[in-house]
Amino acid sequence: MLRLPLVLLANLFLGLRLLLGLPFRLMAVRQRPSWVRFRLAGSLPYRPRRGPRLRLGGPPVEPATVTSLEDFGRALRLLAADPKVEGILLEVEGVSLTDARREALLALLSDFQAAGKRVVSWAVMVDTNEYPVLGAADEVLLAPMGRVELVGYAAEATVLGEAFDRVGIHAHFARRGDYKTAPEFFTDGKVSDIQRQTLETFLDERFAALVEALSRSRGKTPEEAKALIDAGPYSAKRALEAGLVDGLVHEADLGAHLGLESKKRGGDEETPVPTFGAYLATQAFPPVRWLKLRRRPRLAVVDVAGMIVPGSGGAGRFAAADTVVKALRKAGRDPRAKAVVLAVNSPGGSSLASEQMLEAVKRVAKQKPVIAYVDQLCASGGYMAAIGAKEIWSAPHAIVGSIGVFIGKFEYGGLLEKLGVQRTTLTRGENAAFASNSRGFTPHERAALEREVEESYQTFLELVAQARGRTKEEIHERAEGRVYSGLRARDAGLVDRIGGFEEVCRHAMDEARESSDDFEIVRYGGGARSKLSLLKLLTAASHPTTYAFCTAAWSLWGLGSLRRLD
Template identity: 90%
Template sequence: MLRLPFVLLANLLLGLRLLLGLPFRLVAARRRPAWVRFRLAGSLPYRPGPGPRLRLKGMKVEPATVTSLEAFGRALRVLAADPRVEGILLEVEGLALTDARREALLALLADFQAAGKRVVSWAVMVDTNEYPVLGAADEVLLAPMGRVELVGYAAEATVLGEAFGRVGIHAHFARRGDYKTAPEFFTDGKVSDIQRQTLETFLDERFGVLVEALRRSRGKTPEEAKALIDAGPYSAKRALEAGLVDGLVHQADLGAHLGLEGRKQDGGDEAPVPTFGAYLATHAFPPVRWLPLRRRPRLAVVDVTGIIVPGSGGAGRFAAADTVVKALRKAGRDPRAKAVVLAVNSPGGSGLASEQLLEAVKRVAKQKPVIAYVDQVCASGGYMAAIGAREIWSAPHAVVGSIGVFIGKFEYGGLLEKLGVQRTTLTRGENAAFGSNSRGFTPHERAALEREVEESYQSFLELVAQARGRAKEEIHERAEGRVYSGLRARDAGLVDRIGGFEEVCRHAMEEARQPSDDFEIVRYGDRTRSKLSLLKLLSGAAHPTLYAFCMASWSLQGSFGTSRRMD
């Protein structure tokens, strides 16, 4: 009841502000722009996050910058309904999107174009990941000094075994699954055929998507599209000749190119194309987001981002089990949170920590619907956490699977000897020095190691089989470290559906019997950032530790332009 008077007061103030500005907007309505400008930059979150309460000087965001896909979609719907609007101008600058977010952005643009509006795109320079967005426009423009770095995709696999051996470090690991190639990073002297085949499969899929994008947007045959990619990169002149862009225009001339009135600014340059904020100022009654009298239902989003490690800590490059578990418990206890989306973007990590997350997810799933969603990577220990959800959704080309485990340690005895350090290990008990870094495993210790890794692998298979409703033998055929794209993981029965983040959120609320688009999203967990390398994670263990980690996902993320952010 205490909420009602505050909501009424806030809506009254919004109404008064709308009323007081009406005369000015009526005057400005005569100059309502036919074109509106948006700037696409950065990673474009699905939903806007909490902004800083205080912006320091020099941190001001360019007014045309799109802050989230949700906000961009709302703006496009308003513009699509206005018969006086001809279209939008997109300025593409440093866009770093995952495949899933790029597809969501392209879907918004396609809906806008289907309403009879035009999209004109412009950039100074774009790369392979940005070009599909630039090329989706009805007219593609480039700065005369610009470049189109369209060259395709590459993935680099690295192994350190020989380098470690030269300095006296030896990695001793046991694994289950021929496709569980993570230990090869530390043990092998060359990239294995299996690792190569895994990366090439993903490269083939992503390259096919790029070829199809060129075919649709530029009217090319698949062979012509491949030839365009092979002939890159392009200067502005060559891009125009090849048909990758439709014209070369300086930024200051964009307004004139669109046929806008050539009003001059104080500096003598042409006035820029108006932003969406300037457009709203010409509406007599612009759309207003009134505060609802009743609280909107809440959807909880819990992130599992980065390498999964035991303990607590910040987010970013690793997901600390205790921190994520607390976030899950908080989401489960929140009476306003009707459902939970477990947003997994993890290549895995500690086997123990991954099982902690699985148990916590299963507990929350007993209280309310939990849907797991993978935008980029849900592999190994990350997949173990996801199977606790009621359903698993994936982006089409996310990295999924890698069901397998490995365990081991690093031996520094050779390095210590080179440094003149003498160390003698005395034991009582056959496996007392199991975790010693001074030497490798004895035959007795190796046998114990093999037993533990086999037991852990069988346990992993049982957990997945139970969660996916399949026989253990069926899961084994799909496991042994095999890595799938989202589409192939669906066909293999490892995920339930292919979709986007907004679609997953709506489905989660429907599962909670809240079938409405009018809900708020609240993220739970520690969002502060911290860094942790895999080498530090593994070498810092005082005892041989079980890992469920997918090394291939790192190479794949770097090759497709998504390594700038892992959230």
């Protein structure tokens, strides 16, 4: 009952503000800019992040900075419809994007260009991951002192087995799946061939995508694109000679380069390129987001981000089972939330915690559509949580799979002896010291360990087989710790569709038979962030626990280009 007068009052305020500013905007209409500047920096969210309305302290945000892909797309559509606008200047400054978000950004730019508008990009320095964004423009500019750190991709696999031996720490693990290489990080003295092959496969896919993007944007053959990558990194002069950029322009000269006239007299003054906010100030009737009498349908997004652990807290670095389960229950109980997107970005973790999440996902899926989406990583326990959804969507080059388990503990007896610590273990019961970190496993304990890991693996296979409509044998052929890209996971039947976040959200609303054109997204869960503690991890790992975890996926996060430190 109170919503009607509040909405009317809020819309009245918006209308009055629009009318009061009309005379000033009418005077500025003739100065409507033909070029608008945007700045890409940091990690762009799909939708605007909710934050405090009143910002106290902290560095000011540069006015041209793009705050979300949704807002950027809305701005580009408005500019594309203005016949006076020639194009946009896109400044690329330390932007860090997943493959999926980069593709979403490039799609927005492509639609803008298809409307007959130009995109001019400029940067001081870009690396391998940033260059596809810079190079997608109609004209690519670089600062004369700038650099193009285009060198391809690299992955470094690390093993600690020999180092642990030297300090008196021994890792004891049992695993199911030759491709479940996570324990090798602690036990082996060198990188295994399977680990190497896994990394090589992802490197090949990422490199092929880079070559294709470079060929498309710069009009090169694949062979020429590979030669350009192999000749990197580039100074500004060499980048211009190689055709990676079209011109070298100082930031102060960008306005003049675009043909903008300075309002000041004289020829040496800087001509700034207006921001989108300045452009809106020249619109007689800028777009206004009026509040509607009827509330928009709501889409719930529940994040499973980080290593999966039991308990609560740890938002950002750990996906705590209790926190995620409570978020799912809240989304399920919310009558306005018509569907749920389970956004998974996790290498896995505790098998127990993963199964808790799976059961919670299944319960919510009985009430409303639940779609799982993988933007970057959905491996092991993360995949276990995702299979409870009605469908699983993935970005093309996300990391998916690693169906397998391992169980084990760390033995610190040698280290304690070197430190002069004497410990005596007394037991009653064959497996009473099963969790002791003073020694390894006895033959009887090892048999119990093998029995446990086999049971856990079979349970994992059964859960996936039931969810994916296949037999255990078929899933086993795709399991044993194998890791797939999103595209290969779809071909293997582990993923239903390939798509982007916005596409997934619209599909979820369609499944709920709600409007997929106008809805709001609300994230559930979160909480205080906890610091990643090596001591905490080692302490937790000192007791035998079932893990569904993918170390290889963590290593792949390090893919990127070199950065110079001069």
